[in-house]
Amino acid sequence: MKRLFRLALCGLLLAGFGCARHKIIPDDELAMIFHDAFLTNAYLGTQNVRTDSLRLYEPIFARYGYTTEDVYYTIGNFSKRKSARLGDVVEQAIDRLESEGKVYDRAVAVLDTIDNVARRTFTRTVLSDTLIRVSSLRDTSKLHFTLDVEPGEYRLSLKYRIDSLDRNDRGLKAAMWLEKRDSTRANNYTVTLRRNREERFTRNFTTDTTHGRLCLRLLTFGEKPQRPSLTVRDLKVEFTPPTDVAVDRLYEKQLDIRIFADEFFRAALPPKDSL
Incomplete structure (x- = not known):
């Protein structure tokens, strides 16, 4: 050699x-x-x-x-x-x-x-944003994404921080799922967001020909939503085709x-x- x-x-x-x-x-x-x-x-x-x-x-x-x-x-x-x-x-x-x-x-x-x-x-990046600030209920739309998908693997990664200005005592979550072509949901996943420190988050999704979209709702509320104060950094979704x-x-x-x-x-x- x-x-x-x-x-x-x-x-x-x-x-x-x-x-x-x-x-x-x-x-x-x-x-x-x-x-x-x-x-x-x-x-x-x-x-x-x-x-x-x-x-x-x-x-x-x-x-x-x-x-x-x-x-x-x-x-x-x-x-x-x-x-x-x-x-x-x-x-x-x-x-x-x-x-x-x-x-x-x-x-x-x-x-x-x-x-x-x-x-x-x-492997290619299909969604990215270096900095998103959410300081009002209206801003939450900045953290709602829907992506058309093809067979392969999608990797979501981001860093977030909920600071002391947030008025929600509890119930802040992120939700994500795959939507099939018949409009039913699959691979539903929710995570409770932690407060007062920067957190990393990653999630992988495997898609096939039955899937049509990847839905990301990176900030959802409980019964009585109050003013949020959240910063998201280095948001990225990468797609890798099957081997x-x-x-x-x-x-x-x-x-x-x-x-x-x-x-x-x-x-x-x-x-x-x-x-």
Whole structure:
């Protein structure tokens, strides 16, 4: 495995790079990129997938906030960094792969890692808000949301605080449920909201073709609602498609991966005319 890494990476060390400014990827993140890309390639190899595109790398790089050009530039820049060795980064990725191999059967480890890469790649935020203040009964509508859903997983996360200005003695709750296409409710969930300190809240919902909407009522009252005083921060709902769907999309979107495939290195080489 170490020999494969070294043979693959030496091509980029010999490649020419332009003068455009690109991001330098920190060593730890570069090691994780190597790790994810190598395992993705290994998995495709077990499936005998033959492809002719390099786009499979792009979402892996993008997941860490980088482009293919950033990877080229970072690897090429190692020759200018006196205190850094590309070999150390490679060893870090290898150590992680080998430690995983000790815990799981290699084939299972590869499958699991590729599934996770695919799921991370296609996870998207469908609702977000950094700050919502509710200081009147009219404001409660700010915390009522209805989202159309598709099969997969939805994760709700937020932080809230009910402060001393709130006039409700008790009975403040959050309610949420899935609405089926026949208008019936499923997965009803309520939680009593705590007072006078910041609290974190998360909830996961698994949806299928029978579900139509996710309903969130993040502030509800008892019998006699009084003036509320509530702050919600970092509200987010993220959607992740089913694993098999995510992997299929990964195949469709990314068509060639070997860490690193020959085409990846050829793309980094300067044109023959410039040699």
